[in-house]
Amino acid sequence: MKIFKNKKLSLFLTSLLVLSLILASYIPSFAQTSKVKNVILLIGDGMGTEQVNLGRIYKNNKLYMDEFDYTGIASTYSADPKNKWVTDSAAAGTALATGVKTYDGAISVDLNQKPIETILEKAQKNKKSTGIVTTTRVTHATPACFASHNIHRDNENEIAEDIIEHGVDVILGGGKANFLDKNNNGKREDGRNLIEEAKGKGYKYVDTRENLKKVNDEKILGLFNNSHISYTLDRNLTVEPSLSEMTNKAINILSKNNRGFFLMVEGGRIDHAAHNNDPATMANEVLDFDEAVKVAYEFAKKDKQTLVIVTADHETGGISxxxxxxxxxxxxxxxxxxxxxxxxxxxxxxxxxxxxxxxxxxxxxxxxxxxxxxxxxxxxxxxxxxxxxxxxxxxxxxxxxWTTTAHTGVDVPVKAYGPNANLFSKHLDNTDINKLAVKSMKLK
Ligand SMILES: [Zn+2]
Missing domain, CATH: 1.10.60.40 (Diphtheria Toxin Repressor; domain 2)
Structure with a gap:
């Protein structure tokens, strides 16, 4: 009888211990969730693990993204009815921006071509500041997926209107021609000058690296090339800023909002160099991207309420x-x-x-x-x-x-730093990255 009683007691104590261990394991991550004020999502377009590896070999040293506490890996396939296993940047960008898989070419619309709310829009609804920064045209697939909705990625003139309409606070990259009329060296046929219209909506406009350094307004539109910003190797440094310079400016401006911010940064030309099977150009783009990662990482280390996520939309080129x-x-x-x-x-x-x-x-x-x-x-x-x-x-x-001049279906790296970074340290789907970021910021 006595033994039985002891057994009962020890069973009770063991269950209590197990229960408290389970609770304790939940408490830190639960506590961390409440701390995510800002999210900086950095996307290397076309940046598979081998692209990162080549950047590291070229630099002959660790990359900044290698210093992150948590590493995972993500699948990138789309929901395209004809071709699902090799995604394009629009379907993949939509997955990262909305958490929903769609068809190739879709800019944050679903399979029925209906708009899907993006993480950037959710952040705006929660009174956070928002920004998109890229080395491509700001109307190109990846940034477009965060700040606009369109049935096709090629409608870049419409996408430019939509980005301005969305009131994104910081817009930095290339693509001036989609904002200007044909008579102004632009590509628009509707006679509109979206740069003047943006100024009317309170944007400060800049188009050189020097002017970007000086500007400190709450809303900025910076367009530094008619099309994409030049490759790092070819960059005109009097006019074109680096990705890290644009990222630094964006963080300085957005972090003034005490409700927090969401910033998407794209190293957009890793993909282009990989399409060309041009490895040195690609390695330099990876390093340009990694310098932007450094800027985000340094900010997050001091801030302690910023979750930094580094990933890619897909791999390009099948490089080895x-x-x-x-x-x-x-x-x-x-x-x-x-x-x-x-x-x-x-x-x-x-x-x-x-x-x-x-x-x-x-x-x-x-x-x-x-x-x-x-x-x-x-x-x-x-x-x-x-x-x-x-x-x-x-x-x-x-x-x-190289196995192709197009994209491949290989998984892409995911690296995370800051509160909730531990959630990214496993095999994820690209849609999970969006969901975890939304959940971390407690966006409604
Ligand atoms: Zn591509």
């Missing part, structure tokens, strides 16, 4: 460090490249190509076959084949592999 059955890689080849291949396409001629390839790509031992391919493409003025011939010389020498 090492290829062709060889156990070797030569990053030193990539470090000799001074300009993007895309830039060289416009300046190469049949008479200057040897000099330019030596000076800008650091290659002075072209084979007969390589020369033939380059000269043939130049004579035919065939930019696609010229690009292919140039990247082949780089990829062969560095032993960089």
């Amino acid at each position: 460090i090492g290829a062709n059955g060889k156990y070797e890689y030569h990053p030193e080849i990539l470090k000799k490249q001074n300009k993007s291949v895309e830039y060289l396409l416009d300046i190469l001629t049949t008479s200057n190509y040897k000099t330019i390839i030596r000076e800008e790509l650091g290659i002075n031992n072209l084979t007969k076959k390589e020369e033939l391919d380059i000269v043939l493409a130049l004579k035919k003025n065939d930019k696609d084949n010229l690009s292919r011939a140039l990247v082949n010389t780089i990829n062969t020498r560095s032993n960089t592999g």
Whole structure:
């Protein structure tokens, strides 16, 4: 009888211990949830784990995003009725912006083309400040998914109107032509000047790096190129800011709101360089993106109420460090490249190509076959084949592999820092990233 009583007591004590352990494990994360005032979501467009790896190899050091406490991985497939396993940036951007999967080309609309509320709109409803910062046109798929709704990503003139209509506080990137009429070097055919209209709505407009440094208004529209901001390797530094400079400005302005902010930052041109299979240009874009991650990370370390999430919308190019059955890689080849291949396409001629390839790509031992391919493409003025011939010389020498010039379905990295970062340390779906960010900020 006595033993039975003791058994009962020990069972009771054990259950009490288990229960308190369960409760204790919940308390820290529960307490952390209440602390997320701001979310900074940084998206490397086309940045799979191998893109990050090449950035690290190129830098010959750890990246800032490597310092984050928690790492996970995310699936990126869409709900496109025809093609679901290889997403485009619009469907993937919609998943990150709204938590809903949709068709390729959709800008935060569902399969029935109905608008879906975005995390940015939810933040606005909760009186937080909001911003979008990118190296592409601000009307390009990823930023568009956060600040507009459209049945197709190509309707960039409409998307520009919608972004201004949404009253996003900080809008920084490229894409001036979609805001201006044809008579003003723009692409609009409706005679509207959205930059003047934005000024009328209280925006301060800037279009150079210098002016961006000086501006300190609550609402800013900064457009630094007619189309995308140039690749890091080709950037015009008197006019075009880096992604980290734009991110720094955005955080300075948005953090004045004591209710908090939501900021989306996109390293948009990692994808473009990967589409071109141009590894050095891509590595430089990863590093430009990582400098922006550093800015967000430094702010979050001091602020302690900011959740920083780094991820990608999808992988581009199916890049591999090492290829062709060889156990070797030569990053030193990539470090000799001074300009993007895309830039060289416009300046190469049949008479200057040897000099330019030596000076800008650091290659002075072209084979007969390589020369033939380059000269043939130049004579035919065939930019696609010229690009292919140039990247082949780089990829062969560095032993960089690519499986496609489009996107792939591989999982992408997720890195998180700050309160609730632990929630991202597992296998996620791209839609979960949105849901966790919304939940962390307690947005209604
Ligand atoms: Zn792409």
